[in-house]
Amino acid sequence: MPLGRVLVVDDEVGVRTVCGRVLGQVGYEVAEATSGQEAVGLARRESFDLLLVDIMMPGMNGLETFRAVKALQPDLVGVVMTAYATVDNAVEAVNLGFSGFVVKPFRLHELEAAVREALAKRERERDLGRLETLAPLARLSTTVTSMDIDSVLQNVAQVAMEQTRGDGATVLLFAGGGEGEQRRASCGRLIECKPELLKAVGEDELASVFRADEASHPAVSAVLKSADLSCLAVARLALPERTVGLLCVGRGMGASPGLVGGTRTGGRETGTPRRGETRVFSSGDMEVLKVLGAQAAILVSNARLLKRVVKEEQLRRALQRYLSPRTVQAVLDGHIAPGAVSEARMMTVLLADVRDFSSLVEHVQLGHVIEVLHSYFSATVEIITAQQGVVDELSGDEILASFDPASGQDNHALRAVSAGLRMLERLDELGAEWLERGLPTFDIGIGVSSGPVVIGSIGSGDRRAVVTAGRILNLAARSQAMTRELGLRLIITQGTFEQVRDLVHYRELGAVHLKGISEPMGLYGVHGLKSE
Numbered sequence: 106m107p108l109g110r111v112l113v114v115d116d117e118v119g120v121r122t123v124c125g126r127v128l129g130q131v132g133y134e135v136a137e138a139t140s141g142q143e144a145v146g147l148a149r150r151e152s153f154d155l156l157l158v159d160i161m162m163p164g165m166n167g168l169e170t171f172r173a174v175k176a177l178q179p180d181l182v183g184v185v186m187t188a189y190a191t192v193d194n195a196v197e198a199v200n201l202g203f204s205g206f207v208v209k210p211f212r213l214h215e216l217e218a219a220v221r222e223a224l225a226k227r228e229r230e231r232d233l234g235r236l237e238t239l240a241p242l243a244r245l246s247t248t249v250t251s252m253d254i255d256s257v258l259q260n261v262a263q264v265a266m267e268q269t270r271g272d273g274a275t276v277l278l279f280a281g282g283g284e285g286e287q288r289r290a291s292c293g294r295l296i297e298c299k300p301e302l303l304k305a306v307g308e309d310e311l312a313s314v315f316r317a318d319e320a321s322h323p324a325v326s327a328v329l330k331s332a333d334l335s336c337l338a339v340a341r342l343a344l345p346e347r348t349v350g351l352l353c354v355g356r357g358m359g360a361s362p363g364l365v366g367g368t369r370t371g372g373r374e375t376g377t378p379r380r381g382e383t384r385v386f387s388s389g390d391m392e393v394l395k396v397l398g399a400q401a402a403i404l405v406s407n408a409r410l411l412k413r414v415v416k417e418e419q420l421r422r423a424l425q426r427y428l429s430p431r432t433v434q435a436v437l438d439g440h441i442a443p444g445a446v447s448e449a450r451m452m453t454v455l456l457a458d459v460r461d462f463s464s465l466v467e468h469v470q471l472g473h474v475i476e477v478l479h480s481y482f483s484a485t486v487e488i489i490t491a492q493q494g495v496v497d498e499l500s501g502d503e504i505l506a507s508f509d510p511a512s513g514q515d516n517h518a519l520r521a522v523s524a525g526l527r528m529l530e531r532l533d534e535l536g537a538e539w540l541e542r543g544l545p546t547f548d549i550g551i552g553v554s555s556g557p558v559v560i561g562s563i564g565s566g567d568r569r570a571v572v573t574a575g576r577i578l579n580l581a582a583r584s585q586a587m588t589r590e591l592g593l594r595l596i597i598t599q600g601t602f603e604q605v606r607d608l609v610h611y612r613e614l615g616a617v618h619l620k621g622i623s624e625p626m627g628l629y630g631v632h633g634l635k636s637e
Contacts, residue, residue: 111128111136112136112156114137114167125137140165142165144158153181156182156184160187171183171203182226183204183205186207204226205222254278255288257408259290261352269394271354272293275289277299294357296328296354297327298352301324311395311398312339314337317329317335329355336356344406348402352398354394450509454508455504455552456505456551477544484532516604522605525553526633529594550588552583552586560574579621583620583622596628596631599628610632610633610634611630
């Protein structure tokens with residue numbers, strides 16, 4: 106592999122021959138041109154790394170030749186040859202962007218050293234340019250968690266224009282894929298970046314550059330003309346599976362920076378533009394745009410993901426105010442298909458019902474009814490949650506809660522009984538406050554039962570419900586109904602009693618025939634915890 110491609114330009118055949126032989130022997134690939142015009146023609150057809158040119162030539166001199174070839178190939182470096190070694194000549198060559206200077210007649214090793222050092226300097230400048238690019242990329246990456254998508258796009262456009270010294274930049278984010286409308290952000294000169302430009306970028310290319318003086322895709326020509334651009338660079342915002350947008354950077358007409366009274370700084374060229382000359386993007390610029398395009402795609406993807414996570418969390422919190430958290434989780438996960446049933450699990454359920462609710466509604470102002478019920482349910486939900494329980498239903502005058510091993514500490518039966526006792530205590534406290542304010546009061550009955558249950562989904566594709574099914578729900582409902590008949594406020598069934606018998610104060614009620622239950626069921630009235 107050659108060390109680099111060198112174009113030697115000199116009107117003297119002997120100088121061209123010597124330069125070609127010396128540089129070829131050390132590993133360079135050499136092409137020759139007899140004039141500046143011929144050199145420009147070669148540069149239109151072939152790429153070169155370095156231009157070795159005589160400063161004094163008829164027609165187009167060495168400085169003009171370098172400027173014209175450099176406009177076609179911005180990454181090109183130059184070494185000037187001259188028989189007139191003056192300080193003014195050296196300064197002028199450096200200002201024009203030449204990286205080396207040799208004096209005729211030159212020693213062969215001086216020529217080789219000048220070429221080698223010029224190419225080495227270009228590599229150092231490229232490395233420095235890459236390092237400069239990392240800073241804005243790092244800035245974009247660290248701020249994405251606090252930015253919306255529009256801010257991400259605006260920052261990418263700003264960085265792209267700054268890093269490539271463009272006159273304008275636009276980032277276009279495609280619509281579709283459930284991501285809402287098409288979005289765009291621009292910086293500097295307005296560039297009409299359109300989805301049709303994607304067709305002009307090669308399928309295997311991450312970025313392409315287009316010039317106004319060359320035939321281009323119709324969509325590219327339209328953008329070049331509308332923004333009065335001499336050159337347009339288009340980079341994909343590419344994820345592994347698809348392209349989500351485009352990054353477009355343009356340059357207006359003018360000289361290639363760094364060739365007229367300019368210098369190179371930080372691996373990037375600066376200078377005063379000449380009107381009418383094509384300003385093209387260097388390979389370093391294109392590498393920057395490729396990296397920015399890939400980074401922008403990731404940032405947008407992360408911003409979208411963050412937005413979805415926040416939205417789902419907001420939805421979860423809103424739904425949990427009205428539905429069981431177990432139901433919400435099943436809906437969001439999509440794990441339960443219609444008719445599907447989970448494996449049986451052990452659980453304790455608590456059912457509390459307001460006594461004489463119909464009479465309360467019939468004889469008390471509805472505003473007062475809602476006020477006292479709101480206070481009661483607010484306190485109840487807080488108590489159940491404190492015992493790691495889940496409120497499955499709030500329906501008018503009734504509350505259904507469940508306690509299982511997965512939702513909190515061990516002994517779900519004790520947590521349910523503790524919640525029931527604390528609910529009764531809090532209701533008594535609220536009742537005293539309501540009486541002082543002239544509000545109505547009410548009492549409740551609570552039934553608690555433990556045993557196996559399953560969770561399933563019922564309904565059609567349009568309407569579904571997640572239900573908890575098991576014998577213990579009927580037992581809890583029947584035992585709750587017995588509280589009024591037996592003059593008690595909290596009754597537990599045999600399955601619950603077996604788990605809490607040594608921990609509660611209770612009264613044995615014997616085996617009772619409950620409605621809808623085939624065999625008698627042992628019931629127990631609970632009126633306190635032994636630990637209290």
